Amino acid sequence: MNTPSNVLVVGAGAAGLAVVESLRRKGYRERITLLGEETHAPYDRPPLSKQVLAGTWHADRTRLRTKDVLDALDAEFVLGVRASALDAATRTVRTESGAELRAEAVVLATGLRARRLPGLSGTAGVHVLRTLDDAARLRGELLEAERLVVVGDGVLGAEIAATARLMGTDVTLTGPQAAPMQAQLGHQVAALLAALHTEHGVRLLPDTLVEALETAGGRVTGVRPVGGGTLPADLVVAAVGSTPATDWLAGSGLVLEDGVVCDSRCRAADGIYAAGDVARFHHEALGRSLRLENRTNATEQAMLVAANILGEDRPHTPVPYFWTDQLGVRIQMHGLPGPAATPHIVEGAVEEGRFVAQYLDGEGGPVAVLGWNMPKQVNQHRRQLIGRYAPAAAPR
Ligand SMILES: Cc1cc2nc3c(=O)[nH]c(=O)nc-3n(C[C@H](O)[C@H](O)[C@H](O)COP(=O)(O)OP(=O)(O)OC[C@H]3O[C@@H](n4cnc5c(N)ncnc54)[C@H](O)[C@@H]3O)c2cc1C
Incomplete structure (x- = not known):
């Protein structure tokens, strides 16, 4: 494909910004527009449930780049404007303000929306956490709250519970799993x-x-679990998962199945790509489609999309990775262990409060490695996964 004469990126989060930066780094000098519905300049989400909620970071510190660095990108930032429709055939995006933006290459990087508990909009004291504004609202109430119930025992729910507990709040963490x-x-x-x-x-x-x-009186007072009883609460956070922000793409001509469906090059249609949490791409080494909701993938996938826009032909074959910080412990997971894999400790020990566990599949092959307060060591063990996830990549 020829180098496009202009690029439009929809979604001004980590992935959207990384596409723009990567295009410029690779020498692309044509027009780039970055459209985002939030009014904030691109910021980082991982600190929202940790440092920002705890109050150890001011919101400004989450900004991914300073104003000068953003200005130097020489891209048009259209913030506070939501894309409302896409025509994939003509690569035309319509915005809620009525504008039509047409580009030779379009990147969809709209991330996720927090799932809400049904029927509770307008109930005071019930929160979700996805955006900087959500974090500010939640922190404001957390400072006053006596009893927090976190509904949802995934990564986000566990992080919020951990942060709130360190702030001295009485916290209950509930969810369908046997353990967070x-x-x-x-x-x-x-x-x-x-x-x-x-x-x-x-x-x-x-x-x-x-x-x-x-x-x-319009305010939450408790949580009622199935099976009876009440958990008293003056604050509730619903951390019950997220859905890809693809509602605006209905009727676009793209395939939407729990995300924007792409090929292994992260291409959803001719001249249309997706990156970050919203992208469901074909992972060639695993032989199946995958959508990753983590910070590292947002940047890596965005860089690959920028390369492919400029005519490279690279498949996205990452070793999936996420980290979480809870109660003084950094947990890092490389790979996808799956329910059948068993962890074996290969360095450190549970009693020492630091270890690396290797997860083996039924045939004894490593499918994932986990570090529990052992960042350097887990990185070394990650190398053994490259053959499984990215066979073409040289060992790093
Ligand atoms: C509280 C929290 C803590 C996290 N902690 C970790 C962690 O510890 N480790 C880790 O690996 N990952 C973590 N993550 C996940 C990580 O932040 C995400 O994977 C990453 O932000 C994804 O980037 P993205 O650019 O794909 O999406 P986003 O960051 O969600 O950006 C998408 C942007 O697109 C905008 N948008 C959506 N629809 C439209 C539209 N129609 N028009 C215009 N703009 C639109 C959104 O408003 C948003 O600004 C965390 C996420 C959250 C919310």
Whole structure:
């Protein structure tokens, strides 16, 4: 494909910004427009549930780049404007303000929207956490709250519970799993995480679905689990997952199936690409489609998309990776362990509070490695996964 005469990126988050930066780094000098519905300049989300919620970082510190650095990109930033429709055939994006933007290459980087508990819009004291504005609202109430119930025991729910507990709040963390983050960590390591939370005073209510919230005068007063009883609460966070922000793409001509469906080059249609949390791409080494919701992938995939826009032909074959910080522990996971994989400790020990666990599949092959407060060592063990996830890549 010839170099496009202009590029439009929709979604001004980590992935969107990385596409722009990467294009410029590669010498692309044509017009670039970055359209984002949030009014903030691109910022980083991982600190929202950690430093920003805790108040150890001011919101400004989450900015991904200073104004000078953004200016030097010589891109047009259109912020506070939502894209409302796309015509994939003509690569035309319509905005809510009525503008039509047409480009030779369009990148979809609209991320996710937090799922909400049904029927509760307008109930005071019920929050989600996806954006900087969500974090400011939640922190404001957390400073006053006595009893927080976090509904949802995935990564985000566990992080929010951990941060709030360190702030001195009475916290209950409830969700359908036997232990927090079991889907990501497997039951053995999730049990260790559960123990860590319990040691710090987080009350865990596992294997539990929530039936309803109780309210009085328009404000939440408690959480009612299926099976009876009430958990009193003056603050509730719903961390019950997210959905790809593709609502505006209905009727665009693209295939949407839990994300924007792309090929292994992250191409959704001729001249249209997707990157970051919203992109469902074909992972050639795994032989299946994948959508990754993590910060490292947002940048790596964006860089690959920029390269492919400029005529390279590279497949996206990452070793999936995420980290989380909770209660003084950094957990890092490289690879996808899957429910059947078993972890074996290969460095450190649980008793030392630091270890590396290698997850083996049924045939004894490594499918993932996890570091528990062992960042340097887990990185070394990651190398053994490259053959499985990125066979064409040289060992790093
Ligand atoms: C609280 C929190 C903590 C996290 N912690 C970690 C962590 O510890 N480790 C880790 O690996 N990952 C973490 N993540 C995940 C990581 O932040 C995401 O994977 C990353 O932000 C994805 O970047 P993105 O650019 O794809 O999407 P986003 O960052 O969501 O950016 C998408 C942007 O597109 C905008 N947009 C959406 N629809 C439209 C539209 N129609 N028109 C215009 N703009 C639109 C959105 O408003 C948003 O600004 C965390 C996420 C959250 C929310």
